[in-house]
Amino acid sequence: MHIMEGFLPWQWCLVWWIIAIPFLVMGIIQLRSMIKKDREYLPLLGVCGAFIFILSALKLPSVTGSCSHPTGTGLSTMCFGVFITSIIGAVVLLFQALFLAHGGLSTLGANMVSMAIMGPIAGYVVYRLLKDTSVNIYITVFIVAVVADLVTYITTSLELALAYPAEVGGIVASFTAFFAIFAITQIPLAIVEGCVLALVFKYVIALKPELVIKLKVFSEEQISKARKNSNSLPETGVKV
């Protein structure tokens, strides 16, 4: 989903940067206050960030005959919200722009909006909708991860379509063309990502259920129920 350096007109680069900056500012404020309040959250933040680092480095082949990479933002979105996720996403995208020529500094705003902002927002909306329902929490994690991943690529398609409308059919035709390139390729990868993140979440609540409860990601009952149904989880001696 990386838009390469020089591939967006400067006016569009500016627009996406202007949209991205408030999220980054809010993210820094939230991150500082969270660290000040309780440093116990830092390892979980590390896990969420690590997953974005790992998954966005893996260019996986897809059934469309092209390669793409998962985004891994779903877990962070559920645990820490959109603003903090935007910071983690921005760090990953900055690394790739500076050292890998993957994306660029001028297009960093656009890439942040798609991967670190719009994907997480969509994932967060789905998470809020499913959070207090009877849906199994692992299925919720799966759906959040899939939606965050797919919306990232849909946003990239839109960003490119807005900058490069087709001569015939305009923005819609252009969006359809980019959607076919990015989003269709992404569907199987998003499903794999969803399964992996659900599995990771299972191990997070096996080892640190109290953190997930403190962050109010899910209620104590939901976590207890999920742990009860997964007897393979190590006994911790901690009441949940």
Place this chain on the structure above:
Amino acid sequence: MIKNYKLEITTIIVLLGFVAAFLMVSSGGTHEFTGSDDIGSDKIAELTGVSVDSFAPLIPQYEPPSGEIESTLFALQASFGGLILGLVFGYWLGQRKSMPAS
């Protein structure tokens, strides 16, 4: 027993399905598995009628001198994530083990 590992088994099945789909598609021999980013860039070139090489960076950018170095840097990125993951899960596991069971 199987019920306890339902999520693990599901993930393995999905991964196997993914690998099978890749093998099926790649055995056709008509796909190059280019990055979708590159295909997207080609599409921009097609829409604008300007070749991909003509898009000059707005901000000068470092480019890995070869594909090998690029893949090293990608591996470095992934290993950095893996290192943090291993550290945190190891730390949590150690914490749990040192806790007296109630």
